[in-house]
Amino acid sequence: MKKILFYIIALFCIVFLIPSICTRQKRQMQKNEAAENISKENTVESNNEANYPKYDYTKFGTIKLYHSKTGEIEELPIDEYLYGVVSSEMPVKYEMEALKAQAVVARTYTIYQITHSNGKHNNADICDNYACCQAWISKEDRFAKWNELDAENNWKKIVNAVNSSQGKVITYNGDVIDAFFHSNSGGITETASNVWGGQNFPYLQNVETSGEDEYSEYNSEVELSKDELTNKLKEKHSEIEINYEENDVIKIIEFTESGRVKKIKFGNVEIAGTEARTILGLKSTNFNFEIRDNSVIFFVKGYGHGVGMSQTGADSLAKHGASYEEIIKHFYSNVEIINL
Numbered sequence: 001m002k003k004i005l006f007y008i009i010a011l012f013c014i015v016f017l018i019p020s021i022c023t024r025q026k027r028q029m030q031k032n033e034a035a036e037n038i039s040k041e042n043t044v045e046s047n048n049e050a051n052y053p054k055y056d057y058t059k060f061g062t063i064k065l066y067h068s069k070t071g072e073i074e075e076l077p078i079d080e081y082l083y084g085v086v087s088s089e090m091p092v093k094y095e096m097e098a099l100k101a102q103a104v105v106a107r108t109y110t111i112y113q114i115t116h117s118n119g120k121h122n123n124a125d126i127c128d129n130y131a132c133c134q135a136w137i138s139k140e141d142r143f144a145k146w147n148e149l150d151a152e153n154n155w156k157k158i159v160n161a162v163n164s165s166q167g168k169v170i171t172y173n174g175d176v177i178d179a180f181f182h183s184n185s186g187g188i189t190e191t192a193s194n195v196w197g198g199q200n201f202p203y204l205q206n207v208e209t210s211g212e213d214e215y216s217e218y219n220s221e222v223e224l225s226k227d228e229l230t231n232k233l234k235e236k237h238s239e240i241e242i243n244y245e246e247n248d249v250i251k252i253i254e255f256t257e258s259g260r261v262k263k264i265k266f267g268n269v270e271i272a273g274t275e276a277r278t279i280l281g282l283k284s285t286n287f288n289f290e291i292r293d294n295s296v297i298f299f300v301k302g303y304g305h306g307v308g309m310s311q312t313g314a315d316s317l318a319k320h321g322a323s324y325e326e327i328i329k330h331f332y333s334n335v336e337i338i339n340l
């Protein structure tokens with residue numbers, strides 16, 4: 001009787017319990033597999049992010065630099081090129097995080113030029129003229145300009161800023177940005193279309209930064225005799241007539257959203273603020289003026305076109321504890337910093 005009962009229990013196990021356990025195990029296995037697949041997908045995604053396929057850093061291992069003074073093209077490793085850019089574009093005494101921000105901005109700017117310049121420099125990728133691309137200086141020339149005692153340490157600081165941010169670039173919607181920068185924003189940056197016309201970039205907005213007034217680049221003045229002013233303007237606009245006896249003989253007609261001069265009238269001619277800046281040699285388009293007995297004096301705020309990162313602003317933010325990532329995200333709206 002006991003034997004029969006044993007067989008019945010055994011049979012029950014074979015028919016019902018074991019298959020049910022197996023199925024459960026299979027289900028669990030399937031679940032595990034699915035979970036593994038999801039995590040694999042995630043890994044692929046994050047790998048894509050880490051080795052951004054469009055901008056493989058190895059592709060930019062060496063760059064061809066056009067020397068604007070000699071016309072020579074020099075090939076050099078990108079990081080070595082960046083030491084020359086950072087040491088030329090930003091004072092070495094600035095905070096480490098500001099120098100790192102400058103290194104990432106310069107790297108981003110370089111890669112943008114390589115991928116968008118459309119043969120602007122013939123066979124070269126970029127030039128060493130700050131007014132065209134970004135400034136560059138050789139290590140030898142840089143050392144010659146520094147105090148001998150500080151030179152080694154200064155250079156180490158620059159190398160460290162570039163190396164510790166190696167491969168990092170700024171992107172917006174997955175594309176490397178056109179990372180404009182300038183010296184001092186005068187407290188607020190400018191949008192691109194107000195400087196160069198054309199389109200605006202979504203990542204280049206009017207951004208306010210405090211502390212810029214503590215730098216020598218913030219305030220400047222240009223005083224021109226009335227004759228000098230007329231003559232300078234006449235070189236470009238021969239039809240110009242300025243009668244200083246008239247009311248409002250010089251008048252700012254329109255300001256940009258950031259408070260810079262958009263249009264200004266001199267006598268019978270109206271010109272853009274950017275043109276006035278060039279003709280009169282002003283440090284920025286953020287200016288006002290005063291007509292005196294024999295001269296006109298221009299009071300200027302900030303230094304440079306005002307678009308993108310302000311270097312003194314970057315240093316000021318770093319002094320208040322901002323990291324280079326925070327500095328970059330302050331000046332360029334809604335961007336990512338990725339590793340190439």
Ligand SMILES: [Zn+2]
Nearest residue numbers: 126127132133
């Ligand atoms: Zn250039």
